[in-house]
Amino acid sequence: MHLARFPRYRLGHFPTPLERLDRLSAFLGGPEIWMKRDDCTGLASGGNKTRKLEFLLADALAQGADTLVTQGATQSNHVRQTAAAAARAGLACHALLERRVTNQGADYETAGNVLLDRMMDCHFDFRPEGLDMNAEGQALADELRAQGRKPYFIPGGGSNPVGALGYAACAEELVHQADAQGLRIDAIVHATGSAGTQAGLVAGLYAMNAPIPVTGISVRAPRERQIANVHALAAQTAELLGARGALPRDLVDAHDDQVGPGYGQPTDGMVEAMLLLARLEGILLDPVYSGKGFAGLVALIRAGGFRKGQRIVFVHTGGSAALFAYGHLFNNQKAA
Numbered sequence: 001m002h003l004a005r006f007p008r009y010r011l012g013h014f015p016t017p018l019e020r021l022d023r024l025s026a027f028l029g030g031p032e033i034w035m036k037r038d039d040c041t042g043l044a045s046g047g048n049k050t051r052k053l054e055f056l057l058a059d060a061l062a063q064g065a066d067t068l069v070t071q072g073a074t075q076s077n078h079v080r081q082t083a084a085a086a087a088r089a090g091l092a093c094h095a096l097l098e099r100r101v102t103n104q105g106a107d108y109e110t111a112g113n114v115l116l117d118r119m120m121d122c123h124f125d126f127r128p129e130g131l132d133m134n135a136e137g138q139a140l141a142d143e144l145r146a147q148g149r150k151p152y153f154i155p156g157g158g159s160n161p162v163g164a165l166g167y168a169a170c171a172e173e174l175v176h177q178a179d180a181q182g183l184r185i186d187a188i189v190h191a192t193g194s195a196g197t198q199a200g201l202v203a204g205l206y207a208m209n210a211p212i213p214v215t216g217i218s219v220r221a222p223r224e225r226q227i228a229n230v231h232a233l234a235a236q237t238a239e240l241l242g243a244r245g246a247l248p249r250d251l252v253d254a255h256d257d258q259v260g261p262g263y264g265q266p267t268d269g270m271v272e273a274m275l276l277l278a279r280l281e282g283i284l285l286d287p288v289y290s291g292k293g294f295a296g297l298v299a300l301i302r303a304g305g306f307r308k309g310q311r312i313v314f315v316h317t318g319g320s321a322a323l324f325a326y327g328h329l330f331n332n333q334k335a336a
């Protein structure tokens, strides 16, 4: 794997820290839990989309684009980081926000990521739930092109092979950090949605011959569908990386037991996981992605899925900006 073959526009603060969580590990009484701090990528409050956007923005600039077009849910962290990337490079940003979550109160469409989108001059429009949002985004790009703009369309979550290169880069960064300190990683766990993060990690590890299992905790799709989505994108990404041989499907594992009532809908496990990490380690997760991802790790540990002495890396994919759109969840929390 040789990532310098691909154009890249530096947006983030890398490498992100790899930290051992001693108080949380002791509390759960199972494996050693480590955290890859991709909530600290540094772009307008950070998160996993920054790594993908380094490759996507470079591709956009190589094609002469003057406008980034993308889509996401109303509280999309991806749209917020895309708006920031556009601002940094002097491009315009247009986004479509899907009203996928409609029952979370008055602040949901104005606070959190939406507020930050506005501040960074992202032009956005809402769409009702259930449309083919990538098709809607392409249609918006066509409209802008007809008006004389040079749009570059980024699919939801930045999840295509170019974007997934960002997580192949993360796999490489993580393995180097671990090797430098003699840390044997037994498993990687993280939240999975549009699939690019897991696909990039799996493809990068495959291309490096680093046999570390990766488990995605789905925040939306049922298990089989999520595995199929991740595998399809991982295989394309491995091919783009020049890896030898077709990427085996059994390298992709996902669980769907944290989705609860649906995307962006709170669950008790998510609230418990978020409070555990906030109170034992001073680390903030988010209710839509990393909170459910971490709840998945806690559930796996409690079910005996990992042994004492193993070292598990949770990739913190960010998202805490969305907390301020979910104030009602935590406003009435009592001290433990």
Ligand SMILES: *Cc1c(COP(=O)(O)O)cnc(C)c1O
Pocket (backbone or CB within 6 Å): 047, 048, 049, 076, 077, 078, 157, 159, 191, 192, 193, 194, 195, 196, 197, 198, 286, 289, 290, 317, 318, 319, 320
């Ligand atoms: C987008 C996102 C994810 C999921 O990553 P995918 O690449 O879409 O699977 C996880 N956590 C946060 C905070 C995100 O914004």
